[in-house]
Amino acid sequence: MSTAYDDIKTRLQGSMVALVTPMHPDGTVDYKRLADLIDWQIEQGTHCLVAVGTTGESATLSMQEHSDVIRFFVQHVKGRVPVIAGTGANNTVEAIKLTQEAADAGADCALLVAPYYNKPPQEGLYQHYKAIAEAVDIPQMLYNVPGRTVVDISQETVERLADIDNIIAIKDATGSLARGEQLIKAVGDRMLVLSGDDNTALELMKVGAKGNISVTANIAPKAMSETFAAALRGDYEAAHAAHDVIKHLHHDLFIDSSPMPTKYALYKMGKIDKGIRLPLVWLAEEHYATIDNALVQAKIIE
Template sequence: MFRGSIVALVTPMHQDGQIDFSTLADLVEFHIEQGTDGIVAVGTTGESATLGVPEHIAAVGAVVKAVAGRIPVIAGSGANSTAEAIELTRAMDALGVDGMLTVAPYYNKPSQNGLVAHFKAIAAATDKPQLLYNVPGRTVCDISNETVAELSKVDNIVGLKDATGDLSRVTPLRQACGEEFLLLSGDDPTAMAFMLAGGDGVISVTNNVRPAEFKALCSAALAGDIATARRLDAQLLPLYSALFVEANPIPVKWAMEELGITRETHFRLPLTEPSEHSKTIVRAAIEATQPV
């Protein structure tokens, strides 16, 4: 279903902050040509936190239209309000996405019981597959392994994007949730090890700038080709830190313009253009990871 190299797609914008739909469609074609296995549209890397609901729906709809069924589209549908997340979920369902990615509620700091109730309420609003998204570094809310295991019993909660970077979670999660439950890394630096430990793929930021190389890395890791996976991981290593030298997606959007993948680099406030120091770091990582 959702396996391999999945891009956490950026949302291109014009200088005035409006969504650049033409470039968004171009990015879809770019990723399909490069072999990307799936697209997360308007997740947190897609600046979902700064888009209004109508814009969010329009951007995901544009990706679904451009993909035209060629690879899976997973829509970001999370919110810190359960009611808003349900509203988004129903809207994404109507667009015909293949699945949805629902981030843990940020800022609220709910209990584990609150998380269970939140995700169950969202899942009940649709028949589409749901992926949980645990990224406590951004949400200040950690979905425990026990909570994931409980939620895995819900028919349409089919997997987890784990951005904790804690590899000790993989084996217990696999044992608790079963072989069919999808475990996807959301942390590029540990993604290779995550897959070798039994994960099913990666929802990646780095994939935005080196999609063919990241696809090759995922394919090797999932095939158990440890030597090739390690070689490709080492090749991409400089980007893993450089693309987070400032808050995501600031560095990756700038890197995409630097590489000519996009024409402009613009953000929604409060995000702003990277500093000159950060640009130097990202540029050096780009040069160090040129395909050979």
């Protein structure tokens, strides 16, 4: 059955980068570097950009900064690729406000992380997402990352939410192939299932996932776009050939709290300045060699 959201579903596929938010050393947002990163990602073939996700330090941007960064993404991208705006919160009213502002800015889709810290029951999760979907007319994507939120959106709850027209996708960052496959079988005919785990994303594509929202794509956008473009067309030989060169990054970029290693890597590559928001700190020097060697192995630096 066709819906008003079929077109955006066809565009929210492939390699999607959860882009870092570049900052000056004093912690203020570096919009010049952000513009450069956006252009570089698109030039390298990234299919979609995610603004102010976890990797974009959404937890430490103010609400005003949050909306300002999303608006900047939309204005700078100018429709070249879809923009997915991170607008989740553990306060439903706040999530509605952020989602409405993203819709007003022209974002293509809202990414809504499961409400963290207050540990709602499944009925609370359902009502939270239902309230946002009813309040704001924008395509919406669930985001299940229990390793960070300490709450898990159950398959039963996802199935209930899949009946809401503008809830069109889920980012599954559980890292469980078994769970991902079950999810695809249960709701894959009604919503997109996207991976949020670089380590398992390619394998999840083999059983029906439509793309990957990635940390690694910050560092290796061309290899990741080639990997997931090949996977979308079913050419897994080409997908693995592109992926094998950079797959170690999926581990190395998590040697400490994300996005600390990713920001160091981008700094080493000359892409951003040395800025990050407390309570995260700049990557400890003891980890520099690991990231440096990972970048050399991936043929990103010499």
